[in-house]
Amino acid sequence: MAVRYIVVPHKIPSKPDEPLAYYPRLKSSGEVSLREMAKDIASGSTVSTADTVAVIEGLLQNIPRYLAEGKIVRLGELGSFHLSIEAEGSPDPGSVNRHKIKRNKLNFRAGRLMKQMLENIAYVKD
Numbered sequence: 001m002a003v004r005y006i007v008v009p010h011k012i013p014s015k016p017d018e019p020l021a022y023y024p025r026l027k028s029s030g031e032v033s034l035r036e037m038a039k040d041i042a043s044g045s046t047v048s049t050a051d052t053v054a055v056i057e058g059l060l061q062n063i064p065r066y067l068a069e070g071k072i073v074r075l076g077e078l079g080s081f082h083l084s085i086e087a088e089g090s091p092d093p094g095s096v097n098r099h100k101i102k103r104n105k106l107n108f109r110a111g112r113l114m115k116q117m118l119e120n121i122a123y124v125k126d
Contacts, residue, residue: 002122004029027126067106077113081106 005024038052066073067083074080088100
C-alpha cells in the first residue's frame with residue numbers, strides 16, 4: 001500500500017521575482033467514518049460494532065475533558081495528545097496573564113506503532 005502524491009507549483013510570496021518551485025502534495029484516497037472503523041475493528045475481534053462505537057464515543061467525550069484539565073492523554077503505542085499555547089511575551093513577569101495567550105493548539109505525538117508506520121510509508125506519484 002502506498003500514499004499517493006501530486007506535484008503542485010508554488011510561488012514564495014517573499015521572493016516574487018524567483019520562478020515557481022514545484023512541491024509534492026499528498027492526495028487523499030478518501031475518508032473513513034467512525035462507523036466504518038468500528039465495523040472493521042469489530043470484524044477482527046469478539047466485540048460488536050455497537051460496543052466498538054460506544055468505546056470510541058467514550059474516548060471522544062473524555063479526551064477533551066482530560067485535555068481541558070491540563071492532562072496529557074496517552075493512548076499506548078498509538079501516541080499521545082497534549083495542549084500547547086502560543087503567547088505574547090512580556091518584559092515583566094508580573095504583567096503576564098491569560099490575555100497574553102493568543103491561541104491554543106492540540107498536539108499529537110506518535111507512539112511506537114505509529115512511528116513504525118511512518119517509517120515504512122511508500123509514496124507513489126499520481
